[in-house]
Amino acid sequence: xxxxxxxxxxxxxxxxxxxxxxxxxxxxxxxxxxxxxxxxxxxxxxxxxxxxxxxxxxxxxxxxxxxxxxxxxxxxxxxxxxxxxxxxxxxxxxxxxxxxxxxxxxxxxxxxxxxxxxxxxxxxxx
Amino acid sequence: xxxxxxxxxxxxxxxxxxxxxxxxxxxxxxxxxxxxxxxxxxxxxxxxxxxxxxxxxxxxxxxxxxxxxxxxxxxxxxxxxxxxxxxxxxxxxxxxxxxxxxxxxxxxxxxxxxxxxxxxxxxxxxxxxxxxxxxxxxxxxxxxxxxxxxx
Numbered sequence: 255x256x257x258x259x260x261x262x263x264x265x266x267x268x269x270x271x272x273x274x275x276x277x278x279x280x281x282x283x284x285x286x287x288x289x290x291x292x293x294x295x296x297x298x299x300x301x302x303x304x305x306x307x308x309x310x311x312x313x314x315x316x317x318x319x320x321x322x323x324x325x326x327x328x329x330x331x332x333x334x335x336x337x338x339x340x341x342x343x344x345x346x347x348x349x350x351x352x353x354x355x356x357x358x359x360x361x362x363x364x365x366x367x368x369x370x371x372x373x374x375x376x377x378x379x380x
Numbered sequence: 381x382x383x384x385x386x387x388x389x390x391x392x393x394x395x396x397x398x399x400x401x402x403x404x405x406x407x408x409x410x411x412x413x414x415x416x417x418x419x420x421x422x423x424x425x426x427x428x429x430x431x432x433x434x435x436x437x438x439x440x441x442x443x444x445x446x447x448x449x450x451x452x453x454x455x456x457x458x459x460x461x462x463x464x465x466x467x468x469x470x471x472x473x474x475x476x477x478x479x480x481x482x483x484x485x486x487x488x489x490x491x492x493x494x495x496x497x498x499x500x501x502x503x504x505x506x507x508x509x510x511x512x513x514x515x516x517x518x519x520x521x522x523x524x525x526x527x528x529x530x531x
Contacts, residue, residue, distance in 0.1 A: 266460075267432075267463055267467075268432060269425060269428050269429045269463075269464040269467050269468065270426055270463055270464060272424070273410065273413075273429060273467045273468075274427055276421060277409075277419070278411060280413050280415070280418075281413075298522060301479060308448045313456060313459055313460075323449055337493050340463075341459065341462050341463050341466055341474075342459070359477075360463055360466055360467070361406045361409070361466045361467050363409070363467075364409060364412070377399045
């Protein structure tokens with residue numbers, strides 16, 4: 255599936271960044287930008303960067319995922335699909351309350367992310 | 381050792397990792413991401429995990445030894461280890477991290493100590509097994525590395 259989607263990956267752990275970026279790049283040909291915490295992610299939006307989809311971890315230093323999601327939505331970035339991710343299912347409520355579109359548990363599976371990517375592609379093409 | 385014997389040994393070794401519960405389906409997903417443009421992807425991810433995880437284990441051990449106990453920090457450290465471990469399919473480590481987190485939630489320091497010792501043992505065993513596995517893979521050469529395999 256060729257997408258050329260712009261994906262922002264917000265994840266503080268190097269191993270997880272490596273795996274998820276490879277998944278998005280190799281399987282969906284996404285253009286990947288990485289942020290190591292919520293503040294870096296927010297700063298990217300403040301700098302005027304736009305993304306089609308954001309994958310955001312919950313527990314990170316400086317600024318958590320839900321806090322970053324809330325700030326991103328508050329600055330008017332309502333079109334970007336935001337996916338909250340965590341190994342803990344309890345994180346779902348925090349992400350959804352902050353304005354994420356969906357929550358997926360870690361490790362992220364190909365069969366789970368594929369329909370999300372396809373939905374974003376379809377929306378972008380319409 | 382000839383190629384076919386090596387190949388058999390690799391296949392058997394990998395199967396044992398799954399049969400004995402050291403690895404889960406996530407490891408297969410890593411293999412699916414390995415191709416000719418990144419023929420050593422799986423090993424690179426595992427090496428990164430094995431390089432990063434001792435630091436986390438050490439931080440956990442240091443934090444357990446501090447007084448007053450900081451269960452919030454312990455939970456945060458183990459959370460990172462759980463995430464990294466699950467990313468490579470290290471299911472035993474992931475499960476023990478969940479046990480540790482439960483002890484944190486119960487503010488059970490002794491439980492945390494016991495769980496940490498288990499995590500360290502699981503980590504050492506996994507490290508030894510995976511390092512042996514990749515050593516064998518390197519012996520069969522780049523052809524083997526570049527081929528996605530569920531054997």
